[in-house]
Amino acid sequence: MKTTKIALFKGKKIRKIIHNNEWWFSVVDVVQALTDQSDDYKARKYWNKLAQRLREEGSEVVTNCHRLKLLAPDGKMRQTDCADTEGIFRIIQSIPSPKAEPFKRWLAKVGYERVQEIENPELATKRTRMLYKLKGYSDDWIEKRMRGIAIREELTDEWKKRGAREQKDYEILTAEISKATFGVTPGQYI
Secondary structure, three states: OOOOEEEEEOOEEEEEEEEOOEEEEEHHHHHHHHHOOOOHHHHHHHHHHHHHHHHHOOOOOOOOOEEEEEEOOOOOEEEEEEEEHHHHHHHHHHOOOOOOHHHHHHHHHHHHHHHHHHHOOHHHHHHHHHHHHHOOOOHHHHHHHHHHHHHHHHHHHHHHHOOOOOHHHHHHHHHHHHHHHHOOOOOOOO
């Protein structure tokens, strides 16, 4: 059974749920948090008007929203417009609100950094090391982790050269390595 979870954004509750193995967020909750609408009804009206404007502009973000059942304030499960992380980011970018501005600046910064990393992949490696360091991992652990990532990439590239194409192919190969190395297959402990 899917369970509604609550995330917080600037002290406002945002309902979220796992759907198709990824987080989906209540669009109305995000709209309410960013526009200071006093209640769900006003936030839904705002979202309906915004969705209409986005459709007229040819945006696919509304098309990619799904109605999922989330726990409503009245304790009942209700159909609610939800968007995945990318969709929520695009909706936030469409909301003219001072509260959305810091988030928009952060998105622009992250986007710029990723473009730089495409031009110079070494920057991505440096960013990853820095993030592990900020999380408190030791230099030794970070070095082992980075080596492990590089080795895994080389291995999967080799598998691809030898004909592995689908997720199932990689699962079988990983299970065989695990069995040969540790005597168990992934998931055997579950």
